[in-house]
Amino acid sequence: xxxxxxxxPGTSGKTYPGISNGIKTPPVSSNGSSNGFHxxxxxxxxxxxxxxxxxDIEPCSHLKSVLESNAKETALITYKQAVTISRPIDPQHxxxxxxxxxxxxxxxxxxxxxxxxxxxxxxxxNFHNNFTCLQCPHVGCFNDHNHAYTHYKLNQHVxxxxxxxxxxxxxxxxxxxxxxxxEKIRSEILTGYSVxxxxxxxxxxxxxxxxxxxxxxxxxxxxxxxxxFMSSILQTFIHNPIIKNQFFxxxxxxxNCEKNLATNESGLLDETNACITCSIDNIFQLFFSSNTxxxxxxxxxxxxxxxxxxxLAGFQEQDAxxxxxxxxxxxxxxxxRIRENIGKDPVDSSECxxxxxxxxSGELQSSIKCLSCSSITKTIDPMVDLSxxxxxxxxxHPGSEINLYDCLDLFTSEEKLxxxxxxxxxxxxxxxxxxxxxxxIPPVLSIxxxxxxxxxxxxSSSKIETPIKIPxxxxxxKYAIGHDAEEDADLIDGDKIFELFALVCHIGSVxxxxxxxxxxxxxxxxxxxxxxxxxxxxxxxVMRTNAYLVFYITHKI
Amino acid sequence: MTQQxxxxxxxxxxxxEHLISSGNYDIINKQxxxxxxxxxxxxxxxxxxxxxxxxxxxxNFDQLFSFVKPKAEELVPQKVKDEILEKIKxxxxxxxx
Numbered sequence: 249x250x251x252x253x254x255x256x257p258g259t260s261g262k263t264y265p266g267i268s269n270g271i272k273t274p275p276v277s278s279n280g281s282s283n284g285f286h287x288x289x290x291x292x293x294x295x296x297x298x299x300x301x302x303x304d305i306e307p308c309s310h311l312k313s314v315l316e317s318n319a320k321e322t323a324l325i326t327y328k329q330a331v332t333i334s335r336p337i338d339p340q341h342x343x344x345x346x347x348x349x350x351x352x353x354x355x356x357x358x359x360x361x362x363x364x365x366x367x368x369x370x371x372x373x374n375f376h377n378n379f380t381c382l383q384c385p386h387v388g389c390f391n392d393h394n395h396a397y398t399h400y401k402l403n404q405h406v407x408x409x410x411x412x413x414x415x416x417x418x419x420x421x422x423x424x425x426x427x428x429x430x431e432k433i434r435s436e437i438l439t440g441y442s443v444x445x446x447x448x449x450x451x452x453x454x455x456x457x458x459x460x461x462x463x464x465x466x467x468x469x470x471x472x473x474x475x476x477f478m479s480s481i482l483q484t485f486i487h488n489p490i491i492k493n494q495f496f497x498x499x500x501x502x503x504n505c506e507k508n509l510a511t512n513e514s515g516l517l518d519e520t521n522a523c524i525t526c527s528i529d530n531i532f533q534l535f536f537s538s539n540t541x542x543x544x545x546x547x548x549x550x551x552x553x554x555x556x557x558x559x560l561a562g563f564q565e566q567d568a569x570x571x572x573x574x575x576x577x578x579x580x581x582x583x584x585r586i587r588e589n590i591g592k593d594p595v596d597s598s599e600c601x602x603x604x605x606x607x608x609s610g611e612l613q614s615s616i617k618c619l620s621c622s623s624i625t626k627t628i629d630p631m632v633d634l635s636x637x638x639x640x641x642x643x644x645h646p647g648s649e650i651n652l653y654d655c656l657d658l659f660t661s662e663e664k665l666x667x668x669x670x671x672x673x674x675x676x677x678x679x680x681x682x683x684x685x686x687x688x689i690p691p692v693l694s695i696x697x698x699x700x701x702x703x704x705x706x707x708s709s710s711k712i713e714t715p716i717k718i719p720x721x722x723x724x725x726k727y728a729i730g731h732d733a734e735e736d737a738d739l740i741d742g743d744k745i746f747e748l749f750a751l752v753c754h755i756g757s758v759x760x761x762x763x764x765x766x767x768x769x770x771x772x773x774x775x776x777x778x779x780x781x782x783x784x785x786x787x788x789x790v791m792r793t794n795a796y797l798v799f800y801i802t803h804k805i
Numbered sequence: 806m807t808q809q810x811x812x813x814x815x816x817x818x819x820x821x822e823h824l825i826s827s828g829n830y831d832i833i834n835k836q837x838x839x840x841x842x843x844x845x846x847x848x849x850x851x852x853x854x855x856x857x858x859x860x861x862x863x864x865n866f867d868q869l870f871s872f873v874k875p876k877a878e879e880l881v882p883q884k885v886k887d888e889i890l891e892k893i894k895x896x897x898x899x900x901x902x
Binding site: 376 | 826851
């Protein structure tokens with residue numbers, strides 16, 4: 249079970265995570281994204297951004313009749329104003345007045361917003377959570393006094409805008425309502441990019457609704473002989489909203505992959521038709537359109553994987569994490585191959601928009617402080633996951649269990665280097681202190697707990713069973729650059745919050761173990777996949793499970 | 806409105822304005838949200854709302870909201886209620902003479 253990792257000499261056994269062999273990674277310039285997010289998930293104009301689902305809300309009859317009447321233009325203008333007021337004040341942005349271009353301070357802006365969102369009847373601004381009437385300047389509260397509703401009753405003003413989410417509310421229907429024309433305005437103002445959706449007639453004529461079972465994609469994998477290390481990892485991809493979105497929009501690969509188009513006379517898998525992206529694409533297609541819940545036999549992927557990596561062949565249990573890295577490597581090289589096929593020049597890894605890089609790629613900043621002149625040298629390295637030491641770990645809070653934060657604290661703590669370091673600024677060969685921090689965090693944060701230890705003396709492996717408590721939501725604020733781990737221990741940056749959505753667990757001993765995987769769906773329901781058996785599990789059971797690999801997805805608050 | 810509730814509203818309004826302009830609303834709000842997520846409250850309420858919608862799919866937002874709201878308030882762990890209340894009290898102690 250020992251896995252090879254790049255080790256930097258002198259780090260006293262602490263291995264340095266990096267993109268595994270196969271992906272060339274030239275050093276990234278220090279002008280990476282400063283807000284902690286990988287830029288390519290937003291800048292690729294062809295990808296449909298998985299933003300909120302409010303665009304799916306239907307219009308009601310009242311809304312439709314207004315938008316078909318002469319009042320349409322006025323309604324849209326007023327709506328646009330209402331949404332603009334709802335926009336949260338961005339601390340990074342500098343606001344200027346339209347009148348004379350002078351800078352408006354955030355404080356003043358906040359005051360203006362508070363004043364405009366005060367309830368007309370009781371003056372409570374309810375922390376900017378009120379309803380602005382669409383037909384007159386009235387602002388109404390909905391908690392306690394419910395003045396928004398009273399206003400509707402008295403004046404028959406049917407619509408109001410929710411000042412928190414920018415959605416239109418229809419009082420007679422008692423529902424939030426939306427319409428493509430409204431959604432265009434709302435998404436542009438509140439999210440910065442406009443989401444365009446195909447018109448209804450195209451959808452109605454070309455597609456039939458899939459069954460509930462197909463939509464959930466809930467299926468197990470039949471164990472074809474110690475293949476649970478593969479099926480566990482695959483489930484973490486299938487139920488990963490970002491990867492799912494990419495495979496649902498995989499036309500670029502599908503139509504340009506020569507292996508997909510190659511016909512093989514004997515029907516065997518070989519160089520002409522072995523492609524991991526195609527195999528996994530096939531799995532997505534089947535999982536999300538199937539009407540049965542019988543287990544899936546992944547023979548195609550198995551054979552393809554064996555062809556691509558000989559060490560996977562055979563029926564021994566392998567390391568799930570190594571398989572995960574293998575698949576990520578394949579996604580990237582397949583993407584590069586497709587780019588070549590369509591005649592595009594290869595891009596730098598830092599700008600690669602393959603599945604692997606858009607989903608998992610982040611940056612680690614390593615700071616080395618020279619002990620004689622105190623100067624700090626910073627280097628940035630790309631990463632796709634974090635490998636955390638758990639051996640000899642003690643909880644930072646005596647009496648309670650070790651949790652993931654303790655592992656992250658250790659990972660980012662200052663470490664004295666064993667090897668003498670030649671300082672770049674003062675030239676002395678001295679002792680130095682090294683520490684790691686996250687420069688940018690990918691949308692999906694993957695963490696491996698190093699449970700498998702290789703004993704070089706007798707060439708054996710052992711497993712560390714220490715229970716580590718995994719938080720359902722992870723606050724990464726203090727581990728990001730610009731924050732101090734101790735001072736900012738309680739600080740919360742809304743962009744640095746992550747939601748646990750998958751855990752891969754290894755049960756049993758090193759050589760005779762079994763993998764199971766737990767994933768969470770969009771409704772907060774957890775499922776356990778044990779080969780072909782899929783079952784519901786409670787939150788409590790998830791928190792009691794001893795995980796090996798954990799996957800978090802960004803969840804802004 | 807009675808005079809008492811008018812006075813209450815006035816005090817509430819002042820507190821709300823001060824919390825926002827001092828930036829404390831943002832901080833306390835984020836802490837509350839994080840605790841609600843971490844304790845699993847958000848997921849439980851999600852499931853609750855979904856199940857209710859599955860059982861009675863013929864309801865509007867108002868009806869679903871009035872069903873979920875009291876149960877959601879009940880599901881908030883006492884620990885979270887106490888901690889956030891403490892933070893708000895601390896903040897108020899600083900500003901009220």
